[in-house]
Amino acid sequence: KNMIFQELQKNNSNKGLPIYALALSPEGEILSFQKNRSFMAKHFHAEVLLCRDYFLRHRKCFPKGVQILTSLQPCRMCAAHLYELTTDHDLKVYYIEKDTGPFSQKTLIHSVECQI
16 A cells, blocks of 8 residues: 555645545455546546446445545545445545645545545
8 A cells, every 4th residue: 555655646746636546445456546537527536537437347336444545635526426435434535635625625534534
């Protein structure tokens, strides 16, 4: 997991782009990996695409205890997607860069996210 954090940090520029999201099983297996594509559509944030990719491939929720790693703290929209696609809402979210904007404050996953 530390190697993945280092790679996300290395690929994250000062402007917060590119933004990546990665889903890991409780055992550390990579479940999905996505990059922000909001230049294509405003809602194509990395976390939204992560959820979409996983669901389209597996047709089920993330497993209980899933770990989400992102380069930027999730906004409300992304937090809602992550929250809804987790079994029993059992997840941990780790992010590199804190988003100080109003849309990342007091989200559905606020209690399970942690800056690294």
